[in-house]
Amino acid sequence: MSRSLPAPPLTPLIASLWLACAATFAHAEPMTDVQALAQKEQQPLLDTLRDLVGIESGSKDIDGLNQIAERVAGQLKQLGGTVEILHPTDIYRLDDTPETIGPAVHAVFKGTGSKKIMLIAHMDTVYLKGMLKDQPFRVDGDKAYGLGIADDKQGVALILHTVAMLQKLNFKDYGTLTVLTNGDEEISSPGWRSTITKFAADQDAVFSFEGGGTDGTLRLATSGIGSAYLTVQGKSSHAGARPEGGVNALYELSHQVLQMKDLSKPEQGLKLNWTVSKAGTNRNVIPADAAAQADARALKVADFDELQKALQEKIKNRLLPDSRVELKFEVRRPPLEANDASRRVAAYGKTIYGEIGLSLKVDEKATGGGTDAAFAALKTSGAVVEGMGLSGFGAHSNDAEYVQINSIVPRLYLATRMIMDLSTGKLK
């Protein structure tokens, strides 16, 4: 691992960290050509980021999404990829899925080796059209600000410039390097989830470029989010004159909710909580309709399957046999579970960071909501690593989203080296 090339000129921060670290730990030296190139690539990446932030691309802004897809596809073509802009055909309709879903950009770079590596990020944001004027791209000190810059325009830019670095290094030892950027992550990927799962299935490694949080932690697990929708149909009738002629949907709903209130298994991270309900129209009418919603969380894909079965079983037991009860379960996002391959790849990331005098945290305890990495992991035995993006803050906020400029060079170095060492078999 150790290379005998001299250390290149470093930015003062990295240099001081590097020296401090070098004094106490013996570690491999950086690949100076890759590191020097990462430093050269910082400004072009910021230029790309400025362009991407400048295109508003909320999940429901189809014009904006088409525009950013063109921009991303164009850059990938210039880098030598076989590129296509895809439109969704297999849509998993969720309660809040819009009629039209934005495109995805798919690019494949063919190499001379055998390893299959995929890089994913999303082009859409949570913001509504018109918000960019209050939060344009700007650099202030060590931060770059802009609408959607942390979540997830930085991820798209980082992928583009990682591929650019490999091209400049004339590195082609991978079998295929696939890039997939989608336009519906923020609405739980109804249009692209099956494609992400399909393309990821035979990859040796998938790197997902959501932001690395404030400290650049790589994430190997995220919790899954589901919703249950319970609907009851009864029959209306005058509540004063002839209540016995109705079928009270509210009574049936209440019965159902109570018999489904203890399905959580906190010891394994499975949670089901009923949170929303609605019934009836007027005080003096026996309600004909009632509905409720529950929030579900899980750490294992199988737990959602079992929960769905348990719910479907429960609704067979009715209080009012004349009522009609239906239950729909949505997996908004499956959980991402750490596997041995992802542990190995992430651990190797620590070694790579060590070469440039930095330490890297890896978290395999699920925290917070899921991402597209979970869809990538559904059918693969390869590594899936989330949080490869820049450090930053303020995702989904209205005024302060930013990325840390000093995380650009380390992240470019990390992604490029991971791809190189996976391809050559140094990272097994």
Ligand SMILES: [Zn+2]
């Ligand atoms: Zn995101």
